[in-house]
Amino acid sequence: MSTTLPSGTPPTLEERPAGPRARIRRGARLTALVLGVVGLLVWGLLLFAWMIDETHFDRPSVELDALAAQVDRLPGVSQVQTDRWVEAPAFAIPTSWLSAVVDAAALPRLLRAACSTAHPEPLTWSLRVLTAADAEVALHATSDPARGAGGDRLCLDFGFDAMALVHELDRAAPGLAIQPTVLDDGGLAFIALDEEAPGGFSRLLPLVEHAPDLISAAGLDPNIQVEISSADLDVQLAPGESDAYLVLLTRLADDLAVRSFWSIPAGMGQDRVDKVQIVAPADQHTAIEDVVGASGLRIAGAPIGFIEP
Structure with missing residues (x-):
């Protein structure tokens, strides 16, 4: 007695029902893909939040600490504080900042020290100058070693004669806090x-x-x-x-x-x-x-x- 086999080509590997191991592998790949997408979304939202909030990520440096110690030793200078940080999304270019309280009589010495510093990065200086007549003058400037090639490239440029203006504010507006x-x-x-x-x-x-x-x-x-x-x-x-x-x-x-x-x-x-x-x-x-x-x-x-x- 003879038997006739069904005609047609055999099923391909893709057409065959998946085995248990194949189904597990596909499920694992799908899970990994979903987790990757979720992770990227969470990271993007976190990065966006850091950018909006301008979150600072500390990047202390030995050079900035040494400069702060040098400034703090100057007569008439007190409350020296520093900060160095990076921000999202680059996390690469640090921002450096130094603040200090300085007596008006000590301001020329501090400005000379700023000119002679060897700090290798741009640095924002925030000075609160106290005068004899109880005026307070807030001064802000940035020194940048990459700015020009002259010996004064690190000197603080406020856009005006800081020492003369502090003296005049002390005379004309005693007791005021002015920037x-x-x-x-x-x-x-x-x-x-x-x-x-x-x-x-x-x-x-x-x-x-x-x-x-x-x-x-x-x-x-x-x-x-x-x-x-x-x-x-x-x-x-x-x-x-x-x-x-x-x-x-x-x-x-x-x-x-x-x-x-x-x-x-x-x-x-x-x-x-x-x-x-x-x-x-x-x-x-x-x-x-x-x-x-x-x-x-x-x-x-x-x-x-x-x-x-």
């Missing part, structure tokens, strides 16, 4: 570092009065604009406006109970026009508008927004 900064447009800004005072902005009027002297001490062009900024005062003094602004602000503070005054130059507001915002009682609004309008300043015709104290 002078050169603006992108070449102007000079004085930022008050104290909190809003109960008595309003009157404490800052010496900066308005002596703005031309401060520019001269800084060694800058006398025709630049000066900005004075704090929590309760923000004004931009064009050349020749110092005296008129002093008269206006003194009258507003002493006679019309103005606590805060902010002038907003054209280009910063949505309407592209000069604006003024003032904190003052409602019963003084009309008188304030009259005084500002008669000031002869650029803001004389600017709209005034009032905020109740």
